[in-house]
Amino acid sequence: MSAPADIVRTLDELGLTVPAPVEHPFTGAVESRWVAPDQIAVACQMFRDADYFFESLTCVDRIAPHGVFELIYTFNRWGLPSRVACRVWAPQDRPVPTVSGVFGGADWNEREAWEFYGVSFAGHPNLTWLLLPEGTEFRPLLKTFTAPPPSEYDDSLDAPPAPPADAQAAPGH
Amino acid sequence: MADGGVPVGLASPTDQELERLAEEASPFLRLAKAEDVFNLARANSLWGLTFGLACCAIEMMAAGAARYDLDRFGVFFRPSPRQADLMILAGTISRKMAPVIKTLWDQMPEPKWAISMGGCTISGGPFKYPGEYAISEGAEKFMPIDVHVPGCPPRPEALIAGILKLEEKIKQGRRFERAG
Amino acid sequence: MPKQLPVTEPLDTYTLNMGPQHPSTHGVLRLRLMLRGEQIVVAEPVIGYSHRAHEKMAENRTYAQFLPNTSRQDYLSGMIYNFAWVEAVEKFAGIAVPERALVARVILAEFNRISSHLLWIGAFLMDLGAPTPFLYCWDDREAILFLLESVTGSRLTYCSGRFGGLNRDLDDDFPRRAREVLAKLKARWDEYERLIEDNVIFRGRAIGVGILTRDQCLSYGVTGPTLRGSGVPYDVRKAEPYGAYPRFEFDVPTRSEGDVLARYLVRVLEMKQSVRIIEQALEALPAGPILTPDSIGVKKRLKLPVGTQYYAVESARGHYGILLVSEGGTEPYRAKFRTPSYPNLAVLGDVMPGSYVADAVAVLGSVDLVMPEVDR
Numbered sequence: 180m181s182a183p184a185d186i187v188r189t190l191d192e193l194g195l196t197v198p199a200p201v202e203h204p205f206t207g208a209v210e211s212r213w214v215a216p217d218q219i220a221v222a223c224q225m226f227r228d229a230d231y232f233f234e235s236l237t238c239v240d241r242i243a244p245h246g247v248f249e250l251i252y253t254f255n256r257w258g259l260p261s262r263v264a265c266r267v268w269a270p271q272d273r274p275v276p277t278v279s280g281v282f283g284g285a286d287w288n289e290r291e292a293w294e295f296y297g298v299s300f301a302g303h304p305n306l307t308w309l310l311l312p313e314g315t316e317f318r319p320l321l322k323t324f325t326a327p328p329p330s331e332y333d334d335s336l337d338a339p340p341a342p343p344a345d346a347q348a349a350p351g352h
Numbered sequence: 353m354a355d356g357g358v359p360v361g362l363a364s365p366t367d368q369e370l371e372r373l374a375e376e377a378s379p380f381l382r383l384a385k386a387e388d389v390f391n392l393a394r395a396n397s398l399w400g401l402t403f404g405l406a407c408c409a410i411e412m413m414a415a416g417a418a419r420y421d422l423d424r425f426g427v428f429f430r431p432s433p434r435q436a437d438l439m440i441l442a443g444t445i446s447r448k449m450a451p452v453i454k455t456l457w458d459q460m461p462e463p464k465w466a467i468s469m470g471g472c473t474i475s476g477g478p479f480k481y482p483g484e485y486a487i488s489e490g491a492e493k494f495m496p497i498d499v500h501v502p503g504c505p506p507r508p509e510a511l512i513a514g515i516l517k518l519e520e521k522i523k524q525g526r527r528f529e530r531a532g
Numbered sequence: 533m534p535k536q537l538p539v540t541e542p543l544d545t546y547t548l549n550m551g552p553q554h555p556s557t558h559g560v561l562r563l564r565l566m567l568r569g570e571q572i573v574v575a576e577p578v579i580g581y582s583h584r585a586h587e588k589m590a591e592n593r594t595y596a597q598f599l600p601n602t603s604r605q606d607y608l609s610g611m612i613y614n615f616a617w618v619e620a621v622e623k624f625a626g627i628a629v630p631e632r633a634l635v636a637r638v639i640l641a642e643f644n645r646i647s648s649h650l651l652w653i654g655a656f657l658m659d660l661g662a663p664t665p666f667l668y669c670w671d672d673r674e675a676i677l678f679l680l681e682s683v684t685g686s687r688l689t690y691c692s693g694r695f696g697g698l699n700r701d702l703d704d705d706f707p708r709r710a711r712e713v714l715a716k717l718k719a720r721w722d723e724y725e726r727l728i729e730d731n732v733i734f735r736g737r738a739i740g741v742g743i744l745t746r747d748q749c750l751s752y753g754v755t756g757p758t759l760r761g762s763g764v765p766y767d768v769r770k771a772e773p774y775g776a777y778p779r780f781e782f783d784v785p786t787r788s789e790g791d792v793l794a795r796y797l798v799r800v801l802e803m804k805q806s807v808r809i810i811e812q813a814l815e816a817l818p819a820g821p822i823l824t825p826d827s828i829g830v831k832k833r834l835k836l837p838v839g840t841q842y843y844a845v846e847s848a849r850g851h852y853g854i855l856l857v858s859e860g861g862t863e864p865y866r867a868k869f870r871t872p873s874y875p876n877l878a879v880l881g882d883v884m885p886g887s888y889v890a891d892a893v894a895v896l897g898s899v900d901l902v903m904p905e906v907d908r
Binding site: 203206208227231232237239240251253257259262264283284287309310311312320 | 536579580583585587588591623624748749750751752753754759764765766771772838839840841842843844851853855857865866868870874875878879882907908
């Protein structure tokens with residue numbers, strides 16, 4: 180059986196789900212569960228076997244105050260509304276197993292999560308820059324990121340030069 | 353003419369005499385410097401590089417399509433930079449793309465001109481905000497631009513006005529006489 | 533999974549770079565092709581040349597301030613994307629929309645869909661070497677743009693959606709002008725069929741080329757006409773109906789071959805279905821206000837409740853989803869845009885190997901990509 184209710188029941192029975200770490204309702208999906216980060220690849224395989232397609236992977240910065248990245252995987256079927264959301268609370272220091280072997284669509288999504296947040300995915304064949312120029316060192320979508328280093332392509336080079344440190348106010352000339 | 357010889361009688365005309373000659377001959381003949389003639393040819397036959405980056409590219413293509421026809425102004429799009437003399441920068445310039453654009457600009461042979469179309473290429477447009485990390489705040493940061501066409505996106509008529517302005521700049525005169 | 537080029541190439545292959553400036557890559561896409569003779573061995577898309585940081589901007593903008601960005605993600609379905617953002621916020625905040633606005637949104641969105649498909653036909657055929665349909669299709673498109681400009685004020689990037697309706701009402705003459713445009717379009721269908729579909733060169737370049745299997749679509753999450761050309765009748769307007777779509781009858785055209793011609797035919801048939809929807813909607817356009825009287829968001833800052841929401845619509849390219857995470861403030865905590873061209877491009881890394889270089893352009897064009905939507 181591959182209805183959303185059946186799949187999440189199987190996820191619960193196999194012990195892949197965890198209780199919600201925080202009260203944060205998810206609307207727009209028929210079912211949503213919190214999945215243990217180490218078990219996400221197993222869960223994805225179940226969705227693949229049940230003919231669900233990989234809809235999206237979103238990373239949310241929850242470092243302040245929880246110290247984790249929230250990864251939201253959504254799966255759907257080609258038919259009646261069947262969206263299932265699997266939410267993973269991934270600690271900053273441990274890599275998440277990759278699901279790109281199960282779903283080809285996860286490949287680029289995981290690369291994007293890495294380059295914008297710094298989440299690492301264990302077993303990913305090519306975890307490198309996708310949208311940003313190669314060699315970019317900052318992680319733009321982190322909440323702590325506010326401005327990039329100045330470059331020749333932005334206005335910071337046109338800022339007026341700071342007055343010299345020993346400038347005195349002219350005494351009424 | 354040997355030094356010390358008798359002058360033959362044909363001296364080089366001064367500028368004033370040239371102007372008088374041009375005026376008298378004008379119903380039948382136009383006199384101009386060779387460079388002016390070349391500029392006339394260059395202005396009336398600007399071959400643009402097909403180079404759309406984002407939304408403005410669609411309005412540029414609409415300007416080249418049937419209703420707003422750029423071909424009647426001589427503008428004809430070429431895919432290779434070696435065969436183009438006009439680069440219309442249409443769309444936001446991301447920092448990953450800026451070196452590519454500079455390379456293409458360098459590959460175009462002289463004389464060449466650039467029109468920066470849309471707010472994004474003039475100053476960053478709607479994507480400029482404090483802390484932006486992804487775009488280049490205007491094409492003038494890294495290459496010379498001749499005409500700016502503002503808009504988001506500018507209408508095809510606005511792009512045509514920009515091209516006519518560039519023609520005016522090249523040949524120092526207008527294609528269509530100003531009314532009144 | 534999309535294959536990457538090996539670090540050292542085998543001796544009998546060479547790497548050919550296509551783009552980012554290329555007349556046929558529809559925006560700034562770079563394809564690194566590894567070729568053995570003329571056959572493609574590996575095709576690796578390199579993207580990011582159009583990255584404009586929409587998702588970061590969404591975190592720094594209020595819900596109303598983000599409205600101009602929405603159209604610019606996919607500027608060919610700008611109306612649909614603008615309405616998707618507005619509808620997502622309305623659903624999250626529980627804002628009611630008057631009936632006239634719901635039906636008007638359907639009319640404008642379907643006109644936008646037709647104009648996007650017309651543009652695609654023109655550009656795609658020009659890539660294949662036929663410049664004539666470009667001129668015909670874009671002229672028809674100008675009639676639609678003129679109509680949409682008379683209502684919204686913009687030709688390409690629209691910003692007429694408001695939280696609770698539209699910013700400007702359709703005038704009384706609009707149904708007559710809209711029917712004129714529809715009549716002009718319907719007069720052209722036969723002409724396009726004779727010009728394009730019966731053309732032997734087009735058929736030779738399109739039949740059997742770039743076959744996309746159902747399993748690849750499942751693995752990558754391919755949606756839209758690209759998916760419907762491979763035999764799957766999935767359309768968000770039918771699967772998860774939104775707005776006023778449940779009131780109108782329309783079919784979801786599907787073809788089973790999965791090649792370039794199938795994807796072309798699906799889009800042509802989709803345009804005809806859009807005309808059908810618009811005709812029904814013009815009949816059913818009710819009188820009434822176009823904007824709910826207590827609409828906020830532009831003059832007063834809207835705050836959404838705490839939670840996460842996923843909202844999906846069918847754009848001209850496929851399933852467009854907005855995932856909004858709100859922590860109760862005036863700005864989204866996180867806004868993720870699941871754009872249809874993203875997986876539609878990723879799957880090409882699996883579809884192109886085995887075909888010839890000349891087919892690369894046909895396959896790339898048939899998927900109808902918009903690069904700023906991929907890069908956001």
